[in-house]
Amino acid sequence: MAAVVTRDIVKTFGEVPAVNGISLNVPNGEFMVLLGPSGCGKTTFLRIICGLERQTSGDLLIGGDLVNDMPPRARGVAMMFQSYGLYPHFTVRNNIAFPLKTQGIPGAEISKKVEWASQLLGIGHLLDRRPRQLSGGERQRVALARALVRQPTALLLDEPLSNLDAKLRTSARQEIKQFQQRVGVTTIYVTHDQVEAMGMGDRIAVIDRGQVRQVGTPSEIYNDPADRFVATFVGAPPMNIVARNGGYLGFRPENFLPKDMVKDMVKDAAFTEFQFRVDRSEYLGSERIVYGVLEGFDTNEVVTAKLPPVHVAEAWIRPGEWHPFAVRDAALRHFGNDGKRTSRH
Amino acid sequence: MRRSSLVGVLQETSFYGAVAFFFVLAAFPFYWMLITSFKTNADLYNVNVTPFWFHDPPTLEHFRYLFDKTLFATWLLNSLIIGVCVTAITLVTALPAAYSLARMTGRNGEALGIGIFLTYLVPPTLLFLPLSRVIVDLGLQNSLWSLVVVYPTFTIPFCTWLLMGFFKALPVEIEEAAIVDGCSLFGAFVKMAIPLSLPGILTVVIFTFTLTLQEFVYALTFISAADQKPITLGVATDLVRGDVFFWGEIMAGALIASVPVAIAYNLFLDRFIGGITGGAVK
Numbered sequence: 001m002a003a004v005v006t007r008d009i010v011k012t013f014g015e016v017p018a019v020n021g022i023s024l025n026v027p028n029g030e031f032m033v034l035l036g037p038s039g040c041g042k043t044t045f046l047r048i049i050c051g052l053e054r055q056t057s058g059d060l061l062i063g064g065d066l067v068n069d070m071p072p073r074a075r076g077v078a079m080m081f082q083s084y085g086l087y088p089h090f091t092v093r094n095n096i097a098f099p100l101k102t103q104g105i106p107g108a109e110i111s112k113k114v115e116w117a118s119q120l121l122g123i124g125h126l127l128d129r130r131p132r133q134l135s136g137g138e139r140q141r142v143a144l145a146r147a148l149v150r151q152p153t154a155l156l157l158d159e160p161l162s163n164l165d166a167k168l169r170t171s172a173r174q175e176i177k178q179f180q181q182r183v184g185v186t187t188i189y190v191t192h193d194q195v196e197a198m199g200m201g202d203r204i205a206v207i208d209r210g211q212v213r214q215v216g217t218p219s220e221i222y223n224d225p226a227d228r229f230v231a232t233f234v235g236a237p238p239m240n241i242v243a244r245n246g247g248y249l250g251f252r253p254e255n256f257l258p259k260d261m262v263k264d265m266v267k268d269a270a271f272t273e274f275q276f277r278v279d280r281s282e283y284l285g286s287e288r289i290v291y292g293v294l295e296g297f298d299t300n301e302v303v304t305a306k307l308p309p310v311h312v313a314e315a316w317i318r319p320g321e322w323h324p325f326a327v328r329d330a331a332l333r334h335f336g337n338d339g340k341r342t343s344r345h
Numbered sequence: 346m347r348r349s350s351l352v353g354v355l356q357e358t359s360f361y362g363a364v365a366f367f368f369v370l371a372a373f374p375f376y377w378m379l380i381t382s383f384k385t386n387a388d389l390y391n392v393n394v395t396p397f398w399f400h401d402p403p404t405l406e407h408f409r410y411l412f413d414k415t416l417f418a419t420w421l422l423n424s425l426i427i428g429v430c431v432t433a434i435t436l437v438t439a440l441p442a443a444y445s446l447a448r449m450t451g452r453n454g455e456a457l458g459i460g461i462f463l464t465y466l467v468p469p470t471l472l473f474l475p476l477s478r479v480i481v482d483l484g485l486q487n488s489l490w491s492l493v494v495v496y497p498t499f500t501i502p503f504c505t506w507l508l509m510g511f512f513k514a515l516p517v518e519i520e521e522a523a524i525v526d527g528c529s530l531f532g533a534f535v536k537m538a539i540p541l542s543l544p545g546i547l548t549v550v551i552f553t554f555t556l557t558l559q560e561f562v563y564a565l566t567f568i569s570a571a572d573q574k575p576i577t578l579g580v581a582t583d584l585v586r587g588d589v590f591f592w593g594e595i596m597a598g599a600l601i602a603s604v605p606v607a608i609a610y611n612l613f614l615d616r617f618i619g620g621i622t623g624g625a626v627k
Contacts, residue, residue, distance in 0.1 A: 050525050051524075051525070052521055052524065052525070071529070072524050072525045073524070073525075073526075073527040073528065073529070077525070078525065078526075079521075079522070079525045081518040081521070081522060082518075083516060083518050084518075085516070085518035085519050085521060085522030086519075086522075087519060087522070087523070087537065088519070088541065089540050089541060098523070098526050098527075099526040099527055102526055102527030102528055102532070103527055146522075146526070
């Protein structure tokens with residue numbers, strides 16, 4: 001296990017920059033999530049770390065050693081691919097043993113380690129099967145066992161849950177996180193799914209167009225977004241952004257509530273009031289999402305409110321009606337014209 | 346109701362009629378070869394009887410003649426040596442060429458692959474002139490080894506193009522996983538790409554072997570010594586004397602040469618079809 005440090009990594013394909021100067025410090029044992037939209041360069045960055053791509057410029061250090069010119073096999077990192085990349089002509093046992101065989105480890109030790117990894121992931125009964133005979137969840141565990149069996153310096157995961165159905169994804173998320181905590185391996189996890197990022201990461205690096213927009217804990221990313229991109233990329237529905245006084249005002253849909261509710265909640269604290277015209281509402285069971293516009297603001301700026309349905313009856317919010325809504329001042333975020341945060345509140 | 350059943354019967358009849366037509370078209374030459382090789386000469390040249398079946402009891406006299414009075418066993422062995430050597434040379438060359446064109450050259454690889462394939466389309470009747478100079482320079486004239494040198498010129502381009510399709514169809518993650526797991530690029534090629542392309546490799550083996558077995562123009566050009574001839578040339582030149590065709594012996598020779606290939610095709614038919622289509626659409 002080792003820390004992974006990148007310094008100003010740039011990667012261009014022809015004229016097109018895929019990674020545009022990423023500097024990141026992942027301390028030993030941390031679970032770092034790289035979050036960003038498709039095509040933002042996060043997978044390319046991961047492939048640079050494991051050595052499958054060579055960066056155009058910048059330095060990469062693993063465990064304090066400069067590994068720019070080292071081939072993948074010498075870096076000691078393990079990677080789990082989106083499609084798992086299991087070897088279809090090998091049994092599960094041979095799949096897990098493969099990284100050890102290439103290192104020339106003696107047979108008896110290989111058996112012991114394969115046993116350890118398969119027990120750890122609960123796949124001991126699958127060792128003599130081939131990948132095509134396994135379910136999606138089982139394949140994912142085999143891929144994880146193969147990645148971990150040689151106790152890598154860092155574990156790199158490239159959207160490993162995207163091939164699983166929604167239900168399995170929730171349990172697999174839990175398993176990977178618990179497993180990482182138990183083994184304590186430095187992990188870099190790439191995803192475009194903010195739920196995975198928020199639920200699993202010790203820290204999240206939000207990436208857009210090959211650049212890191214913000215690095216922070218899930219709560220920092222959610223509550224104190226560094227810019228408008230992070231504010232609108234993280235959160236479902238995303239943060240409301242409306243233009244005001246030459247800048248932008250942002251507030252989360254769950255903080256945009258009927259004025260009376262806000263009054264009851266905040267007691268003496270300050271709040272900002274808005275007149276909200278309801279255009280449409282969606283009942284989602286645990287919450288009600290209401291879409292509309294604010295009086296005095298651009299009518300193209302759709303504003304969303306996330307309301308607790310037990311407190312807000314459907315009869316109360318009919319399309320076309322105007323209602324007094326409010327946001328606690330502490331929950332308001334201000335952004336400048338360039339999209340960056342201008343103040344904490 | 347009666348009308349629709351009539352249409353059904355007509356459809357069935359035309360379907361099976363078409364199948365029967367193509368079956369006869371494909372199988373008749375083989376059948377003709379089979380019965381001719383077992384007919385006595387008297388039966389074979391009797392124009393007063395229907396030629397499609399035996400009128401004398403079947404005989405092995407043509408096979409005996411082939412093995413006792415001609416160098417047929419030598420020709421068979423020569424064809425086998427040429428086939429095995431050319432297949433080996435083709436695999437050793439086409440596998441790495443196809444892999445690098447499929448994986449490492451980006452879009453240029455596709456154009457290069459098509460360029461290489463185009464050389465396959467140059468007819469041997471044009472190429473044997475320059476190639477004969479090469480064979481003379483190598484001192485291989487009138488030797489079966491001249492064919493071992495010449496045949497790869499048309500097997501390698503086609504097989505490279507065929508294998509390219511196979512390698513492209515393989516998920517690249519498998520090789521990348523092997524590289525991260527400790528293999529070199531060559532190690533990943535040998536341990537992952539080759540075993541997973543086995544249907545393609547099998548296709549190449551069958552295709553190459555069949556091509557070498559049926560090739561005639563280069564063999565006729567470069568070889569005249571009877572003991573150096575492959576089976577196609579030996580049968581065609583030594584069993585046709587002037588205007589006398591030894592039809593029974595010619596067909597017996599053709600039968601012996603074609604049966605092993607027919608068995609190999611049938612054993613690996615599914616993989617072979619997978620090989621041809623896999624290479625074609627990817």
